[in-house]
Amino acid sequence: MKFPSNACVPLLGFAAYSGAGKTTLLKQLIPILTAQGIRVGLIKHAHHDFEVDYPGKDSYELRKVGATPVMLCSSRRRAVFTEHPAGVEASLNQELKFFDQTHVDLILVEGFKQETFPKIEIYRRALGKPWLYPEDPMIIAIATEEYPELRLPIQRLDINSPAQVAEFILTRFLADAKAYPFM
Numbered sequence: 001m002k003f004p005s006n007a008c009v010p011l012l013g014f015a016a017y018s019g020a021g022k023t024t025l026l027k028q029l030i031p032i033l034t035a036q037g038i039r040v041g042l043i044k045h046a047h048h049d050f051e052v053d054y055p056g057k058d059s060y061e062l063r064k065v066g067a068t069p070v071m072l073c074s075s076r077r078r079a080v081f082t083e084h085p086a087g088v089e090a091s092l093n094q095e096l097k098f099f100d101q102t103h104v105d106l107i108l109v110e111g112f113k114q115e116t117f118p119k120i121e122i123y124r125r126a127l128g129k130p131w132l133y134p135e136d137p138m139i140i141a142i143a144t145e146e147y148p149e150l151r152l153p154i155q156r157l158d159i160n161s162p163a164q165v166a167e168f169i170l171t172r173f174l175a176d177a178k179a180y181p182f183m
Helices: 022-035 058-064 092-096 162-177
Strands: 011-015 040-044 070-073 078-081 106-110 119-123 139-144 155-158
Touching: 011 022, 022 040, 022 106, 022 162, 040 092, 058 070, 139 162, 155 162
Parallel strands: 011 106, 011 119, 040 106, 119 139, 139 155
Antiparallel strands: 070 078
């Protein structure tokens, strides 16, 4: 098992083409894992420009005139806005430098499917897209409702059973990740 050098805890990706149901599965999976005492963090990659701050807010206006990073804090949450140079795609390893890993046991990653770290592929035949496995040797399982008879050298999971996916993460993935020398 291989993780990015800036990972201090296990990372598990959910890789698929858009529309396959990554977020839907994660929304069902995270409560199951947290009920088992796993402190879950999440990193989501966006393939487009996004804005979570908006004109008229002080933090937005200060960022637009050149402050970076900008941290917005309250008694309930913190947000850090950092501008990347135009046209430079962030890597997962770079972003991990800015992710507080001290209070999580597991980081789930949606996206960054081209990077080298363990992933579960989400596959739906209806999308008409090719499998990511076996081209990506970091895919350790496939969650799909297709091909129940499929024989693979990796674990096949039922995408409609978040409990089964959670069981795989708890008993197989996290157990295997313990052997990795995290900082």
